[in-house]
Amino acid sequence: MPPPPLPPSAPAPSSAPRAALPRLAPLLGHPVSVGLLAVVLAGTAGLGLVLGAGTTPATAWNALAEGMFGSPYAIGSSLNSAAVLALIATGFTAAHRAGLVNVGGEGQLCAGGLAAAAVGLALPAGVPAVLGVPLVLVAGFAAGAAWAGIAARLRTRRGTSEVITTLLLNFIGVGLVSVAVHEEALLRQPVTSSETLPQSAPLPEGARLPLIGGIESPATAIVVIAALAAVITGVVLRRTAVGLRLRSVGHSPAASARLGLPVARLETGGLAFAGGAAGVAGAGLVAMAPSVLAEHFSSGYGFSGLVVGLLARGSLTAVAAVSLLFGFLTNGGINLQLAAGVPASSVQIVQSLLVLFVAAAMFATTRNRSTS
Amino acid sequence: MSATAPALEISGLTKSFGTMRALDDVRLVVEAGTVHCVLGENGAGKSTLCHVVGGSLVPDKGVLRLYGTPYAPRRPADALAAGIAMVHQHFSLVPTLTVGENLRLLRLRDLPRRVARVREEYGLEPDLDARVSDLPVGVRQRVEIVKALLREPRLLVLDEPTGVLGPAETDALLATCRRIAAAGHAVVLVTHKLGEAARAGDAATVLRAGRVAGGGPLAELPPERLVPLMIGRPAASLDAGLAGTIGLTEDRPSPGAGASAGPGTGASPETGTSGAERRRGPGALRLSDVGVRRADGSYALDRTSLDVGFGEIVGIAGVEGNGQSELMALLGGALAPDTGRVELAGRDITRAAPRERTRAGLGVVPEDRHREGCVPQLPVAENLFLGRLDRFRRYGVFLDRRAMNHAADAVLTGHGIRSGGPGALMSSLSGGNQQKVVLARELALDPLVCLAAAQPTRGLDIGAVGAVHSRIRQASAKGTAVLVVSSELSELLVLCDRIVVAYRGKLLGPVDPSQPDARERIGALMLGADHPAGSGTEGAGRAAATAPRPVPGDAPRH
Amino acid sequence: MSAVLDELAAGGVRLAIPLLLASSGELLSERAGVLNLSVEGMMLTGAFAGAAGALASGSAGVGVLTALAAGLLFAALQALLSVVLRADQIVTGITANALALGATTYGSRLVFGDASADSVPGFDPIPVPGLHRIPVLGPALFEQTALGYAAFAVAAALALGFSRRTGWGLAVDAIGEDATTADRCGLPVRAVRFAAVLLTGAVSGLAGAQLALSEVHAFSDNITGGIGHLAVVAVIAGRWLAWPTILACLFFGVAQSLQFAAPALGLHVSAPLLTTLPYVVALLAVSGLVGRSRAPSGLTVPFLRGS
Numbered sequence A: 001m002p003p004p005p006l007p008p009s010a011p012a013p014s015s016a017p018r019a020a021l022p023r024l025a026p027l028l029g030h031p032v033s034v035g036l037l038a039v040v041l042a043g044t045a046g047l048g049l050v051l052g053a054g055t056t057p058a059t060a061w062n063a064l065a066e067g068m069f070g071s072p073y074a075i076g077s078s079l080n081s082a083a084v085l086a087l088i089a090t091g092f093t094a095a096h097r098a099g100l101v102n103v104g105g106e107g108q109l110c111a112g113g114l115a116a117a118a119v120g121l122a123l124p125a126g127v128p129a130v131l132g133v134p135l136v137l138v139a140g141f142a143a144g145a146a147w148a149g150i151a152a153r154l155r156t157r158r159g160t161s162e163v164i165t166t167l168l169l170n171f172i173g174v175g176l177v178s179v180a181v182h183e184e185a186l187l188r189q190p191v192t193s194s195e196t197l198p199q200s201a202p203l204p205e206g207a208r209l210p211l212i213g214g215i216e217s218p219a220t221a222i223v224v225i226a227a228l229a230a231v232i233t234g235v236v237l238r239r240t241a242v243g244l245r246l247r248s249v250g251h252s253p254a255a256s257a258r259l260g261l262p263v264a265r266l267e268t269g270g271l272a273f274a275g276g277a278a279g280v281a282g283a284g285l286v287a288m289a290p291s292v293l294a295e296h297f298s299s300g301y302g303f304s305g306l307v308v309g310l311l312a313r314g315s316l317t318a319v320a321a322v323s324l325l326f327g328f329l330t331n332g333g334i335n336l337q338l339a340a341g342v343p344a345s346s347v348q349i350v351q352s353l354l355v356l357f358v359a360a361a362m363f364a365t366t367r368n369r370s371t372s
Numbered sequence B: 001m002s003a004t005a006p007a008l009e010i011s012g013l014t015k016s017f018g019t020m021r022a023l024d025d026v027r028l029v030v031e032a033g034t035v036h037c038v039l040g041e042n043g044a045g046k047s048t049l050c051h052v053v054g055g056s057l058v059p060d061k062g063v064l065r066l067y068g069t070p071y072a073p074r075r076p077a078d079a080l081a082a083g084i085a086m087v088h089q090h091f092s093l094v095p096t097l098t099v100g101e102n103l104r105l106l107r108l109r110d111l112p113r114r115v116a117r118v119r120e121e122y123g124l125e126p127d128l129d130a131r132v133s134d135l136p137v138g139v140r141q142r143v144e145i146v147k148a149l150l151r152e153p154r155l156l157v158l159d160e161p162t163g164v165l166g167p168a169e170t171d172a173l174l175a176t177c178r179r180i181a182a183a184g185h186a187v188v189l190v191t192h193k194l195g196e197a198a199r200a201g202d203a204a205t206v207l208r209a210g211r212v213a214g215g216g217p218l219a220e221l222p223p224e225r226l227v228p229l230m231i232g233r234p235a236a237s238l239d240a241g242l243a244g245t246i247g248l249t250e251d252r253p254s255p256g257a258g259a260s261a262g263p264g265t266g267a268s269p270e271t272g273t274s275g276a277e278r279r280r281g282p283g284a285l286r287l288s289d290v291g292v293r294r295a296d297g298s299y300a301l302d303r304t305s306l307d308v309g310f311g312e313i314v315g316i317a318g319v320e321g322n323g324q325s326e327l328m329a330l331l332g333g334a335l336a337p338d339t340g341r342v343e344l345a346g347r348d349i350t351r352a353a354p355r356e357r358t359r360a361g362l363g364v365v366p367e368d369r370h371r372e373g374c375v376p377q378l379p380v381a382e383n384l385f386l387g388r389l390d391r392f393r394r395y396g397v398f399l400d401r402r403a404m405n406h407a408a409d410a411v412l413t414g415h416g417i418r419s420g421g422p423g424a425l426m427s428s429l430s431g432g433n434q435q436k437v438v439l440a441r442e443l444a445l446d447p448l449v450c451l452a453a454a455q456p457t458r459g460l461d462i463g464a465v466g467a468v469h470s471r472i473r474q475a476s477a478k479g480t481a482v483l484v485v486s487s488e489l490s491e492l493l494v495l496c497d498r499i500v501v502a503y504r505g506k507l508l509g510p511v512d513p514s515q516p517d518a519r520e521r522i523g524a525l526m527l528g529a530d531h532p533a534g535s536g537t538e539g540a541g542r543a544a545a546t547a548p549r550p551v552p553g554d555a556p557r558h
Numbered sequence C: 001m002s003a004v005l006d007e008l009a010a011g012g013v014r015l016a017i018p019l020l021l022a023s024s025g026e027l028l029s030e031r032a033g034v035l036n037l038s039v040e041g042m043m044l045t046g047a048f049a050g051a052a053g054a055l056a057s058g059s060a061g062v063g064v065l066t067a068l069a070a071g072l073l074f075a076a077l078q079a080l081l082s083v084v085l086r087a088d089q090i091v092t093g094i095t096a097n098a099l100a101l102g103a104t105t106y107g108s109r110l111v112f113g114d115a116s117a118d119s120v121p122g123f124d125p126i127p128v129p130g131l132h133r134i135p136v137l138g139p140a141l142f143e144q145t146a147l148g149y150a151a152f153a154v155a156a157a158l159a160l161g162f163s164r165r166t167g168w169g170l171a172v173d174a175i176g177e178d179a180t181t182a183d184r185c186g187l188p189v190r191a192v193r194f195a196a197v198l199l200t201g202a203v204s205g206l207a208g209a210q211l212a213l214s215e216v217h218a219f220s221d222n223i224t225g226g227i228g229h230l231a232v233v234a235v236i237a238g239r240w241l242a243w244p245t246i247l248a249c250l251f252f253g254v255a256q257s258l259q260f261a262a263p264a265l266g267l268h269v270s271a272p273l274l275t276t277l278p279y280v281v282a283l284l285a286v287s288g289l290v291g292r293s294r295a296p297s298g299l300t301v302p303f304l305r306g307s
Helices: A012-029 A031-052 A058-071 A072-097 A106-123 A129-158 A162-182 A221-237 A241-251 A253-258 A263-286 A301-312 A316-340 A343-365 B046-053 B074-081 B099-104 B111-122 B136-148 B167-182 B193-201 B223-231 B240-245 B324-332 B356-362 B368-375 B380-391 B400-414 B431-442 B460-476 B489-495 B517-527 B536-546 C001-032 C039-057 C059-085 C089-111 C137-141 C146-161 C167-177 C180-185 C189-217 C226-235 C242-265 C270-286
Strands: B008-017 B020-030 B035-039 B061-066 B084-087 B154-159 B186-191 B203-208 B211-217 B285-293 B299-308 B313-317 B339-344 B362-365 B450-456 B481-485 B498-503 B505-510
Touching: A012 A129, A012 A301, A031 A058, A031 A343, A031 C089, A058 A072, A058 A316, A058 B362, A072 A106, A072 A221, A072 A263, A072 A316, A106 A129, A106 A162, A106 A263, A106 A301, A129 A162, A129 A263, A162 B481, A162 C226, A162 C270, A221 A241, A221 A316, A241 A253, A241 A263, A241 B517, A253 A263, A253 B368, A253 B498, A263 A301, A301 A316, A301 A343, A301 C089, A316 A343, A343 C059, B008 B046, B020 B035, B020 B046, B020 B203, B020 B211, B020 C180, B035 B046, B035 B111, B035 B167, B035 B193, B035 B223, B035 C137, B046 B061, B046 B186, B061 B211, B061 B285, B074 B084, B074 C180, B099 B111, B099 B136, B099 C167, B111 B136, B111 B167, B136 B154, B136 B167, B154 B167, B167 B186, B167 B193, B186 B193, B193 B223, B203 B498, B211 B223, B240 C167, B285 B324, B299 B324, B299 B339, B299 B505, B313 B460, B313 B517, B324 B356, B324 B362, B324 B450, B324 B481, B339 B489, B362 B517, B362 C270, B368 B431, B380 B431, B400 B431, B431 B450, B431 B460, B431 C146, B450 B460, B460 B481, B460 B489, B481 B489, B489 B517, B498 B517, B505 B517, B505 C039, B517 C089, C001 C039, C001 C137, C001 C146, C001 C167, C001 C189, C001 C226, C001 C242, C039 C189, C039 C226, C146 C189, C146 C242, C167 C180, C167 C189, C180 C189, C226 C242, C226 C270, C242 C270
Parallel strands: B035 B186, B035 B203, B084 B154, B154 B186, B313 B481, B313 B498, B362 B450, B450 B481
Antiparallel strands: B008 B020, B008 B061, B203 B211, B285 B299, B285 B339, B498 B505
16 A cells, blocks of 8 residues: 655755855844844835825824823833733743743733732722732732643643643633623622623722822833843843753753752743733733723733743843833824724734744744754 | 766765864765775764765765766755665654554555565564554664665665664674675665674775775775774774774673773772772662563563672663663653662662752763753753752852852863863763763762763763773772663673673673673673573573574675 | 524534634644644635625635635745744744734725625525435535535545545654654655645635635624634644544534524523633643643644754
8 A cells, every 4th residue: 555655845945945044144143133124124014004094104103103102191001011011921931941832821811810800809998009909919920820830730740732731721711701701690790781891890999000100101010010020030040040940941851850950840830930920910900990800801912922922032131122112012003093093903914024024034043942 | 877886976075064074075985786884983974974965964065976976965855766775873763653654654666565575685574563662772773774675775874773783683784784785786884883894894984073084995904904093093002991882892801801900091090909998798779679661561671670789880781672771760760660679778769859869879870961961052060060059059049150160160170071161051062071071960979879870981982981981980999889781792891890681671690791701691691591481482582583584695704 | 492403503513614624724734743823814814805805706706716815825924934934833823813813904994995895795505405404414514505515525635635544644744743754754844844834724714715705795803703713722622633623623613503502492601601612622632631642743843954
């Protein structure tokens, strides 16, 4: 029973990049030229989209800039978005150091938000903020960590790829939030009419994140928390024994085990921390205006945060920079639609193109999980 | 295509990796109808040469001609299409598929007929329904060879094919090479063992540091002339153990070259003396009744017992895949036995975590240096101290890198390790220096009750082999029990006080290496001779059944 | 009661058809080592292009062709990134979804404008004479549109044609499991992976056309609403095996259909809970609680010769 012959190896996909690689690699490999080229290409596409929507570039740019940093409100909400992304990407980076790819930011964010809402709503109305806010955040961290812990356990005990399990846990997390806000027995606000939205009642005052930028800015304590998390994680990963052990496990679990490192515990810890950070981000989203848990409150933050983490490639400085870029762009895009009539989808297009261009240009550089 | 055109003609072949020149202006002519040996130490560029011929690597410069026609493969498929078959050093079988499925991947027409032909001509008969991941390495190697022969190649390239084979299997493989040559095709046999070259080869080319150091018909190149070409110094400068690792001495080393008496190169003065302070006696490492079951229910280790005494060096010989890997995994703490106990100086460590074993004084040098022995992507200092980071704290939380590098510097100097300093990545070191780092790390344990080392000199150049041997002897002289697992019988014969042979999960023997017939006895044990009564006859019978049948007309040359 | 069952089965199969199409492509792609998280985007692009093509030409058949072409183009760009340039498959997948969502949302303003888009020509069901009267199975299987029947055929053909017993299927498995070995056996690793992604794009494009042209005869923003993700999850729940994947698709379809049938059956089941059920099933399937399951070893690992 001879197998049918396969087509002769098609030369096109394999030989083209080989020829181009030596000449382009030094040029494309440099981070600055990569970034610049990606921005120029994506910007050009954006320009086309603006023109396609019948708006002048000047109007569009003004609207975009206005939405990004035209007012304390714009800056504040951009910073909040950036902080959520940075938290997820920081956690991703820590887990990635241990060799794990946490695709589950979205689900962990949901778990965190769910727990934060449950705890927050259980608190008495007059709870003081010094008690309420930490409780909500800790609940978020614990729930996110536990959610990621499922994937960690399946990996260390059963060898199931964490890419697959965390991916699935995303959808389950999103689903659980839906279930919770649809059922009055769970977290749905009392249904008084057919207009009642499927979302939770607002959290008590003492469970909401304090504002940090004065009365006009919506920037909340989440910005400070994210910045602290990134700095501390960076220091731990670079300057402590724990960071070195995580790195060792990430590079070679077998050798690390031989050297006496608790591999399963380090892997579980790394992934649980990633989940916890995403959970805090989720708790933050619930505990800032409008301070309710709503269906789809995660709105893709988890996936964007993952992309930020992957693009930053282990550098927490890059995590901060890319998060800020994404946070500001997203908010600018909302204003682009409101003020200039350009569909917000065009910002989504430009942002995706930017990521794809950068991802494409990274090909010349080495990867940390190479097989020998 | 003229009748006189060589099967393979290579000229001016150059290939660099970064700044490292793996092949430099290599010229090689393989005549049709011959077995051509490519000799050289590890790192001489032999594997790179194979990869270029096989199409896995595209050379920077150079011209290749195959039976007179220009040949410039860009991918392995080109090599296959040109009638070249490769047997790689690392297996190229998909582990999750069965043997039969792996053979079907070749997409050859009339596969059953070809399988039958290989069985008739070479006596090789693979179990087509077995899953590759369930097979021992020796059997996989045979499948690999079958895979190459099925193509009926006009040029067969074998890259270090005998490393995982026993003596009988090696003989059969070399005979197969002769038969292919006799049929008018050509064989390139890449090896670092001169004995194999002498038995099977017609001509040889010696590589050293990427360049052709010499070559010619083997009839004109006795080992005394080949050794200097390979290592750059005369054969007489090698001691018996080192000579053994390149297969120079196929015969038994002279009595007295054994571990207790042999003054290894660079060994400390205390070697061979009976220091009053060193501890003696049995029980440093004791395995009792240890059993490990495989997934299919058979025993990888079949209720085996072994006692290694303080200051004793015990060797485990045997064809790979007879339980040695499981034994090492058991000692390293990666595997818990189904039955039995493991004791270190009287303390039960059967189920202890790797960290506890290290504390109790069990040093392990794993067989797979890159996967288990070290973390290639981390610096040397980190590799030395990963298990003991608590010693390098600053302000209670931070890692004191300066102190760590300082301590690493001392180790590097003390062990004569050549590297770019404590901060150099482990992957930037040569194989020999990597192994010295691993050994230094394990020897630094305090206390050090027992050192277990698997294939401690595999892939090392001659100088590094000498250094590793002398370190092992030093440790033993200080009273450390040493267990060495090696497929290089010559190495065990010069290094060990006692040798046992792994055979189907049992440890047979022991054999005293100073006895004149030690080599022959070990060879017999590797085939299951004097297997304990009961299963003995069955074992020997099956061994004969699985070993390739001798083929007429293959009497060893020379 | 039987009307409710009819409804449940018919609705289940109807919802399963786009899943069947897309996941039979995705299965091959994953077996070859490429994780396409962008099935959702491919499907959405197909739905958009299908509706636009049908609208422009006035023919549903042309819509199918444009959907196919758009799926292929999308897949070719993605394969260029993930197979040739070895970009991270997770990043490219997630980002390609965002790009597709943005581009189709933007594009639908331009193409369909504010005009009600339900004027798009589509396919009507063709009952198979006789067979469609079989209770439960009849309405479920034999009252499909031409595109629906084609979907059955494609799913079955791919499952049979690429089983491990065939040379093609074996080659795909070897490439996904151990690309270096496959390369040394002379198999064209990158060409096969490229082709597998293209195939996924083609069938996902068709799945999108099925959504836009067979079911609603219209395009709306984010019309797929996660069906593409469900197709990826069906492959996981089917543990990278063809027939279990097909079963998973049918099961997922019925679970979704239950949302609409539950009230008639007198069941109170939370709709979001039913939506989540497939993911829980998939998680249980890969968690090793029921038998062994293994993803291809080379999944998401790009191939580079000589490494």
